[in-house]
Amino acid sequence: MHKFLAIALFFLSASVFADDPVGRVKTVTGEAFVTTTGKKAKAEVGSPVYQGSLIETGKNSSLGITFKDETMVSFGANTVFTVSDYVYSPADGKLKFGSKLAKGSLNYVSGAIGKLKPEAVTVGTPSGTIGVRGTQFLVTVAE
Amino acid sequence: MNNALPTLKGMPAGLFRGAFVVAASLVLAGCAPKYYVDRVGCPAPCAPDSYVVLIPSPDGSVGKVVVTGDKGEQALGKAGQAATTGGQAFQVDEKRIKDDFGAAMAALPRVPVRHVLYFSDGVKLDPASDAEISRIVAEARDRPAVDVTIIGHTDTLQSLEFNDRLGLKRANRVAELLRERGLKADSITVESRGKRNPAIPTQDNKFEPKNRRVEISVR
Numbered sequence A: 001m002h003k004f005l006a007i008a009l010f011f012l013s014a015s016v017f018a019d020d021p022v023g024r025v026k027t028v029t030g031e032a033f034v035t036t037t038g039k040k041a042k043a044e045v046g047s048p049v050y051q052g053s054l055i056e057t058g059k060n061s062s063l064g065i066t067f068k069d070e071t072m073v074s075f076g077a078n079t080v081f082t083v084s085d086y087v088y089s090p091a092d093g094k095l096k097f098g099s100k101l102a103k104g105s106l107n108y109v110s111g112a113i114g115k116l117k118p119e120a121v122t123v124g125t126p127s128g129t130i131g132v133r134g135t136q137f138l139v140t141v142a143e
Numbered sequence B: 001m002n003n004a005l006p007t008l009k010g011m012p013a014g015l016f017r018g019a020f021v022v023a024a025s026l027v028l029a030g031c032a033p034k035y036y037v038d039r040v041g042c043p044a045p046c047a048p049d050s051y052v053v054l055i056p057s058p059d060g061s062v063g064k065v066v067v068t069g070d071k072g073e074q075a076l077g078k079a080g081q082a083a084t085t086g087g088q089a090f091q092v093d094e095k096r097i098k099d100d101f102g103a104a105m106a107a108l109p110r111v112p113v114r115h116v117l118y119f120s121d122g123v124k125l126d127p128a129s130d131a132e133i134s135r136i137v138a139e140a141r142d143r144p145a146v147d148v149t150i151i152g153h154t155d156t157l158q159s160l161e162f163n164d165r166l167g168l169k170r171a172n173r174v175a176e177l178l179r180e181r182g183l184k185a186d187s188i189t190v191e192s193r194g195k196r197n198p199a200i201p202t203q204d205n206k207f208e209p210k211n212r213r214v215e216i217s218v219r
Helices: A002-019 A112-116 A135-140 B006-010 B033-038 B094-106 B127-141 B160-180
Strands: A023-029 A032-036 A039-042 A054-057 A062-067 A072-075 A080-089 A094-109 A121-125 A128-132 B019-024 B051-055 B065-069 B072-076 B082-084 B113-121 B147-153 B187-194 B213-218
Touching (some): A062 B094, B019 B094, B072 B082, B127 B213, B160 B213
Antiparallel strands (some): B147 B213
8 A cells, every 4th residue: 555655655755846837828919829849839827838949939939937835937929948947956956957058049037046055057059159247247136 | 337338227227137148140141151250350341141139138237248250259247348249349339229129129028037935934925915916916017928936945954855845735726826816827937946946055953044945937
């Protein structure tokens, strides 16, 4: 019985992890899409965003997301952005915000990940990488 | 503060908290990449289309970002300071920032709010914190697609296990009160850190009212 319970709990926690949204769409104008594990859906206020989600905005469109750790990102028109790596587990110090901006415009506002572990935040672009550094930043983002 | 960007100060404070903006475009209007890289800072239309700008925080302090690319590395530490995404120094004026980032800035979600509620004993809320519950519910009402995280904490009296459970009880109690008073949210997440993340670090087995708390993030 105990063995059975342990296995059941393991699967439960594993599935909760995989299916847990890491952020949510809070603002949308025009046409925008969120693609997760190959499924493309029109973005609406309330659309969940997962690790690995691809965000796209069309012409004259925009979209804003707030993540679990209070990081905010927002995009102008014609943007392609990927949430490549998102881990927010402050209890055991596992923190990561890895993203890619293939094209378009991005406004990034740091949350707890940028405050606790600035070097864990990266935005990749076709020609380089933007990284967050320095203790000044820790002060800046304090809520 | 950077005097080159006077009107940015007049924009809503919520836009600026350790923030930066990036424009990355693969479509370069009439400028081949090599051309603009050789002429950094040249006037439009030959200015690069891909750059990063650091934006000031509401209190005037500014964070720091490092841009590392195929052309070098730039550390940005001043408001209004910019670099190409390839890692070269770059100048950008306020008008161009508005043209390139106005839409992204306008799409920024509302800044999340945090609350800390205190417990006198067990799962009994302090009266002042009890009153705050209603304010949190009212505030959440104006937000789109609300996410709430509730994290329970304890002081260091008793064992780790005891406090993990007590922290969870406190967080669940707050979730229950928020729901009773009409909180509508897309998600409510309840967690406990027990005595692992004290607000005031103390020795073990120490009574500390400021550590008997629940932190609430409303996003």
